[in-house]
Amino acid sequence: MDFFRLLLAGVREQRMLFGLMAGFALFPAYTAYADLPFWNDVAMRIMLLGMAAMGLNLILGYGGMVSFGHAAFVGIGAYCAGISQFYGLYNGWAHLALSLGVCGILGLVIGFLALRTSGIYFIMITLAFAQMLFFLFVSLEQYGGDDGMSIDRAEFVLFDLYDPLRLYYLIWSTLLIISVVLLFLVRSRFGVVLQATKNNESRVEALGLSPLGFKVTGYVISAMICGVAGTLFASWQEYVSPDIMHWSRSGELMIIIILGGLATLAGPLLGAVVFLLLEEFLPELLYLIAPDYAENWMIIFGPIMIFVVLFARGGLIGWISRFGAQRIYRQGDGR
Amino acid sequence: MDIPFWGAKNLSTGRRPVTSPVLNLANINKSYAALQAARDISLSVERGQIHALIGPNGAGKTTLINQIYGSETPDSGSVFLNGENITGLSVPKRVRKGIGRSFQISNVLTDFAVIENAIIAEQARRDEAFRFFRPAFSDQDLIAGAMIVLERVGLQARADDLVSDLAHGECRLLELALALSGTPSLLLLDEPMAGAGPEETMYMTRVIESMRENVGILLIEHDMDAVFRLADVITVLVEGQIIASGEPDEIRANRNVLAAYLGDEG
Amino acid sequence: MTLTLLLEQIFNGLQSGVMLFLIAAGLTLILGVMNFVFLAHGAQVMIGAYAAASLTGITGNFYFGALAAIPITFLSGYVLEYLLIRHLYQRDHMDQVLATFGLILFFNEMIRIGFGPAALFSNLPPSLSGFVYILPDTPYPVYRLVVIGAGLVCAVGIHYLVNRTKVGAMVRAGANNEAMAAALGVNIGLLRRFIFAAGACFAGIAGVMLGPLTAVEPGMGEPLLILSLVVIIIGGLGSVRGAFIAAVIVGVVDTLGRVVLPLILRSFMEQSAADGAGPALASMMVYLLMTIVLVVKPTGLFPAKG
Numbered sequence: 001m002d003f004f005r006l007l008l009a010g011v012r013e014q015r016m017l018f019g020l021m022a023g024f025a026l027f028p029a030y031t032a033y034a035d036l037p038f039w040n041d042v043a044m045r046i047m048l049l050g051m052a053a054m055g056l057n058l059i060l061g062y063g064g065m066v067s068f069g070h071a072a073f074v075g076i077g078a079y080c081a082g083i084s085q086f087y088g089l090y091n092g093w094a095h096l097a098l099s100l101g102v103c104g105i106l107g108l109v110i111g112f113l114a115l116r117t118s119g120i121y122f123i124m125i126t127l128a129f130a131q132m133l134f135f136l137f138v139s140l141e142q143y144g145g146d147d148g149m150s151i152d153r154a155e156f157v158l159f160d161l162y163d164p165l166r167l168y169y170l171i172w173s174t175l176l177i178i179s180v181v182l183l184f185l186v187r188s189r190f191g192v193v194l195q196a197t198k199n200n201e202s203r204v205e206a207l208g209l210s211p212l213g214f215k216v217t218g219y220v221i222s223a224m225i226c227g228v229a230g231t232l233f234a235s236w237q238e239y240v241s242p243d244i245m246h247w248s249r250s251g252e253l254m255i256i257i258i259l260g261g262l263a264t265l266a267g268p269l270l271g272a273v274v275f276l277l278l279e280e281f282l283p284e285l286l287y288l289i290a291p292d293y294a295e296n297w298m299i300i301f302g303p304i305m306i307f308v309v310l311f312a313r314g315g316l317i318g319w320i321s322r323f324g325a326q327r328i329y330r331q332g333d334g335r
Numbered sequence: 336m337d338i339p340f341w342g343a344k345n346l347s348t349g350r351r352p353v354t355s356p357v358l359n360l361a362n363i364n365k366s367y368a369a370l371q372a373a374r375d376i377s378l379s380v381e382r383g384q385i386h387a388l389i390g391p392n393g394a395g396k397t398t399l400i401n402q403i404y405g406s407e408t409p410d411s412g413s414v415f416l417n418g419e420n421i422t423g424l425s426v427p428k429r430v431r432k433g434i435g436r437s438f439q440i441s442n443v444l445t446d447f448a449v450i451e452n453a454i455i456a457e458q459a460r461r462d463e464a465f466r467f468f469r470p471a472f473s474d475q476d477l478i479a480g481a482m483i484v485l486e487r488v489g490l491q492a493r494a495d496d497l498v499s500d501l502a503h504g505e506c507r508l509l510e511l512a513l514a515l516s517g518t519p520s521l522l523l524l525d526e527p528m529a530g531a532g533p534e535e536t537m538y539m540t541r542v543i544e545s546m547r548e549n550v551g552i553l554l555i556e557h558d559m560d561a562v563f564r565l566a567d568v569i570t571v572l573v574e575g576q577i578i579a580s581g582e583p584d585e586i587r588a589n590r591n592v593l594a595a596y597l598g599d600e601g
Numbered sequence: 602m603t604l605t606l607l608l609e610q611i612f613n614g615l616q617s618g619v620m621l622f623l624i625a626a627g628l629t630l631i632l633g634v635m636n637f638v639f640l641a642h643g644a645q646v647m648i649g650a651y652a653a654a655s656l657t658g659i660t661g662n663f664y665f666g667a668l669a670a671i672p673i674t675f676l677s678g679y680v681l682e683y684l685l686i687r688h689l690y691q692r693d694h695m696d697q698v699l700a701t702f703g704l705i706l707f708f709n710e711m712i713r714i715g716f717g718p719a720a721l722f723s724n725l726p727p728s729l730s731g732f733v734y735i736l737p738d739t740p741y742p743v744y745r746l747v748v749i750g751a752g753l754v755c756a757v758g759i760h761y762l763v764n765r766t767k768v769g770a771m772v773r774a775g776a777n778n779e780a781m782a783a784a785l786g787v788n789i790g791l792l793r794r795f796i797f798a799a800g801a802c803f804a805g806i807a808g809v810m811l812g813p814l815t816a817v818e819p820g821m822g823e824p825l826l827i828l829s830l831v832v833i834i835i836g837g838l839g840s841v842r843g844a845f846i847a848a849v850i851v852g853v854v855d856t857l858g859r860v861v862l863p864l865i866l867r868s869f870m871e872q873s874a875a876d877g878a879g880p881a882l883a884s885m886m887v888y889l890l891m892t893i894v895l896v897v898k899p900t901g902l903f904p905a906k907g
Contacts, residue, residue, distance in 0.1 A: 006470065066695045113892070117899045120632055123694060124834045125895050128888040131827065135888070139881030141874045146881075187470035189458050196455050199446045206442065207459040208430035208517055214464075247827065251702045258699055299710040305703030309696045310688060 010183045016317065017179055017266035020273070024172055028165055040168055042280065046272045047171050048233045051178055053256040053268030055225025060254065061263030062186055063218045064198030065115070068123045068250050069130025073103050073223040075245025076133065077230025082240035083143060085151045092154030092235065099227040107223025111216045130247060137242040148241020151234060171232050175269075178225055182265055185221070194218050195263075259308055261317030270316050278304070355418055356381050357433075357521045357551035363402060363412035365395075365575075372398040373409065374576045380521065380551035385543070387554045387566035391595075395575040396555045397439060400523045403553070404436050405429045417520060431462075435519030435550075439526045441506045443498050449509060450494040453481035456516035488512040488542055504535035508542070515546060522552045528561055536561060563587070571595070605739045610860050611853060612735065616745050618852025619752030623807035625829040625836070625844040626759045627800015633839020633905055634772060635793060637690060638697040641681075641704035642829070643822025645801040649674045649808025650817045651712060654723045663726045667809045674805020679798035686797060687790065705823065713819045720816035748810045755806060756845055762799075763841050772796060773905075828855070831891045837901030847902065851887055858883025 011018045024043060031039045052074050059065040080099040081092075089095075114125045138146050156170060185191050197204050197211040204211050234240050243249075252275070260271025282297035293299070312319065356379035365373040372395040380386045388396050401407040403414055405426040413422045421429055430436075444452050451472055457480040458464050458471060471477060485491045488508040493501065501509065507527060514522060527543065528536045540561050543552070556562050562569065563583045570580040571592050579589045586592055624646060631639045652673045657666030685704070689697050724730075725744055732740035763769040771787045783789070808822075815821065832851050836843025863879030870878070894902060 060695070066698065068698065113896050117895055120636070120638060120694065120838060121834065121895060121899060123638065123698065124830055125892060127827070128831065128834075128891045128895075132885050132888040132892070135881045135885040139878035139885070141878055145878070184468055184470075187472065188468055189464050189466040189471040191467075192451070192455055192471045193458075193464045196444050196447070199444045200442065202438075203442050203444055203513070204455075205426045206430060206436055206438075207456050207513065208427050209459050209464055210425070210427040217465075248702075248823075251698070254695065254699055255702070258695070262695075293714060296710050296714050298706045299714065302703040302705070302707030302710065305706070306685065306700045309692070309700040309703070 006184070007180065010180075010187070014183060014265050016320070017183075017269065020266060020269050021172075021176055021179065024175075028168055037164070040164060042276060044168055044171050044236050046276045047175050047269075048229050048236060049253070049256060049276065050269035050272035051171075051175050051232075052226045052229035053253050053260075053272055054178060054182060054265070055222045055229065056253050057257050057263065057268045058182065058185070058194075058222040058225070059215070059218045060257060061267070062191065062198065063194045063215055065215060065219065066123050066254075067114075067126040067219070067222075068254075069126040069128075069247070070222070070226050070253055071247070071249035072130035072133045072245045073107065073226035074230035074233065074249070074253075075137065075242065076103055076106060077227035078234040078237075078240045078244055079137060079143070079230075080227070081154055081231045081234035082149050082151050085154075086143060086149065090152065090155045092156040092231075095154050095231050095234075096228060099231040100224050103223045103227030104220055107220040108216065111219030111223070115212060115215050115219065127247060127250075130245060130250060134242050134245045134247070137245065144241065146242065148239060148243070150239050153235045153238060154231075167236060171236070174228060174232060178228070179265065179269075182225075186265065190214065190217065255305055257315075259305075259315055261315030264315075264317045267315055267317045274316065357417060358403065358553065359415035359418075360399075360403070361413045361415065363399070363409045363414070365398060365402060365407070365409050371575045373402070373412075374574075376412070376572075376575075376577055378570055378577065378580065380553050382520065382549065382551050383547060384567045385547055385552045385554055385565050387556060387562045387569045388572060389556070389559075389562060389569060390572035393574075394572040396572055397525055398575075399572070400436070400525055400553065400555060403521075404434060404523055430517060430519075433517070433520040434523065435514035435517055435521070436523040437507075437510045437514040437525060437527055439529060439555075441503075441510050443506060443509050443513065445498045448495055448497050449485065449490060449501065450478065450481055452498060452509060452513060453484040453494075453516065454478065456484060456513050457481045460517045484512050484516045485509075487515055487546065489538075504531050504539075507531060507535070507539065511539070511542065520550055522546075522550050524552060524554045524556075526555055526557060528556055528558045540564060605736065606860070608736060608739060609741060610857050612741060612745065612749070614853030614856035615849065616749050616752070616852070617856055618849035619749055619756065620807045620811060621825070621829050621832050621852055622845050622848035623752055623755055623803045624825055625832040625848055626756075626841055627796065627803050628829055629833045629836065629839055629841060629844045630763075630772060630796050631800055632833060633837075635690070635796065637686070638694050638701065639686070640698060640701040640826060641708065642800070642804055643824075643826030644705055644708035645674055645678060645804035645822070646808035646811070646825055647708065647712060647817075647819070647822040648677050648801075649805030650812045650821065651716060651721070651808075652805070653809040654721045654812050654817050655716070657723050658721075663723070663729070666723075670809045671802060671806060674808070675798050675802040677805075678801025679794060681801070682794045682797040687793070690793070709819045716819075718819060720818035721812075722816065723812050725813050744813060748814070751806075751810060755803060759803065759841060760845075768792075768795065828887065831887055834901055835891050835894050837904035839905035840901070840903045843901060843903030843905075851890070854890060855883055855887050858886050862886075 024047060027043050028040055031037060052070070056067065056070045059067055077099040080102055081095040084095050084098060110126070110129045114122055114129065117125055137143065143149055153167065186195070193204065193209060194214050197214055201211045230244065233244065256271035256275045257268050258271070259274055260269065261267030278301060282300055283294045286297050286300065287294035308315070358380040360376055360378050363373045363376040376399060378386070388399065390396055398407060402409050405424060409422065413420050415421065416429070416432055416434065419432070421432060424432070444455065454471055454477045457477050482491055482494065485494055488511050490505065490508050490512060493505060498506065498509065511527060514524070524543070528539055531539060536558060543565060554562070554565065566583055568580065569583055569586045571578050571586065573595045578595055579586060579592050581589070624642065628639065628642045631637050631642070649670050652670035653666045656669050657663050660666060685700070689700055729744045729747060731743045733743055733746065735741045763772060771792055828851060832844055832847045835851065836845070836847030859880045862882050863875045866875035866879055
């Protein structure tokens, strides 16, 4: 009962996040009504990217660790599904369990080694690990190498994923579970210490707590969330390739977070919404202005990113929350 | 009172002093390239005692405190806390064994509220930081403990304010409260009065006076009035070396000290 | 594997190492001394390559195109610093990563619009397209030797600039320390802009020289950027000497690995699989090397002093 009381209080505080989740829950009804099934697909991608970004945000936003290689965990999660299928294991629950285990162990090893460094070195060593994994999968010819491998949607006992709505709600409920986990996590005793290490590591030490333990734990949890996102991503895309772990994908996850709002729960999801809407609509917008250049929408997107970094500190959530007092999780300036 | 000097010899023969000191430094040496920051330093701090460490800038006072605290390690020599050799331990381990420290430049969680600083300190004291479920900042039990921490320095009225909104003196008090929060047996205070006005200094002096009962305090301070009012023992450090150690009256009368240190200050 | 092949690959590795050094030299100062995470440095390589290729195409003279491209890259670095970068020095690393990532997207798309998505290939003039015999039976392309030579000349120049000139002393003393720079009477804004422009210029030179060796295409800079980041981390942030040594190591390891690893893999794999996996594993080795260096020595092999 305690759980539900706390959950209710948390939901009330995080109206934005759970409002978005309610929106996603109802969205298929709208697309069915308006006959826009394509948009279900977009919404699923938004939720998957949002999920991975939420995982990264735990360490990037709350823990202040600028990991530039988190797409690797998304990729590992996807390959957990792909390689399992290659050997005839189609059970989605097994894929998820495998993904949690592999990403957890990998996150522990990488986190422990990478967190010996800090600052630019940390950014670069996380990038290096991600590149290693990227090239490892490029080199694994039996799993498709560079070209990747086509796979089937996983078999979940309760969800037949070839029913598109079932896949949709599987992703939705996983995202909901992760949201609730993070809701509790960032406010827990562990969570506040993690945020304290971002603010002032030497004070955390002076209180008798070892920052490394908290940071590594945060890193592992974050890697596992990204792994789950990747496993579901594989089922959604029915295809796995190293491209999913390319370093620019890690950059995208960071963009999504900063677009929505660093160190907020709703930020990554909101950022994913905006990111994918830009990806969908910028080409169309460009088509109206300069039809020849519709494919070159990045020429606008790049400057938008720079603009967001320069002028929209705190992201969209920061803009929105200037209306109401949303000071439950303090937002450091990430410095 | 005798100047307590429990050097390495005492310990190596296994003889325990009658009143076991909280802190014991045995022949600490530390140097950086050409600079010798500590030369064969031995000193001890008793429970209930305020031991002031004074000396000109660059004498190696903060370096010495850092070596007791664990953020730096001595080239040779040992640090004993309550009779236990802690020389090789990390900072958090030493803190858990009973060292509290305040820093020269305020070192608090600036993005958090005052009470939140105290709550994190309180959960560290209880060794309950690795819990993942219940919200920390609304836990009544933790809040109660945190308020006690703040009451010790009289900051309870500012509990809900952000640290960044505190005045400098209040920040120093919070720093002190956090140093005290782990119920340490040894307090290392590095210039607690730095930058404080006269009234704040008076208040701070009273606060430090009030908490001496159960702890040993090693105090670095440049405000000589405060030092002579508070200290039971004063050790004078010049260029990494102890040139005098004794009760305030002895130090006041010591010619070496006058020449080497107090003289400079006018 | 024959000695001839080995020698040839060592020369190729040296050539790629020298190129990496030209890219890394400016970047190591930007990252190490100015503490600025700059990801768009690869775009400077691309700008250099495109400037040279298109100017060569217009004038029909390779030498003119190559030489005229160099001031263009200097100018592009200068302008970029003035317009955007100087507003980001006070920001945290993540803001810098994202803003310069945005720059990458922008530049790549600019090039795609201006020159089309297909790769440009530029032909070498006859004077550079021959072979010389480095061993009696080992022919080696003249152009690659010229690249190695020009790269080494640049390296000596950079070394002289950083260690022997007043500007270099200012860079080493105070590019990231405003108080110190002010005390020395240095205009720190101008100094930083100069580092950026010079760094862009050297990266541009690398692009100019790489043009005839690789495909000149949008996005060509990024793999080079990532590799030169590896070089910088291995060599130690802010250390030009470290960057040189690390660049040669990375260049040789990468190049040799691409040739040697497939040969080793062939001994227990099918040839096609081995040839496919080898280059990827060679790329992996570079990152493995960097990780080992960081784990053993978290500040790189030759950390800059101070």
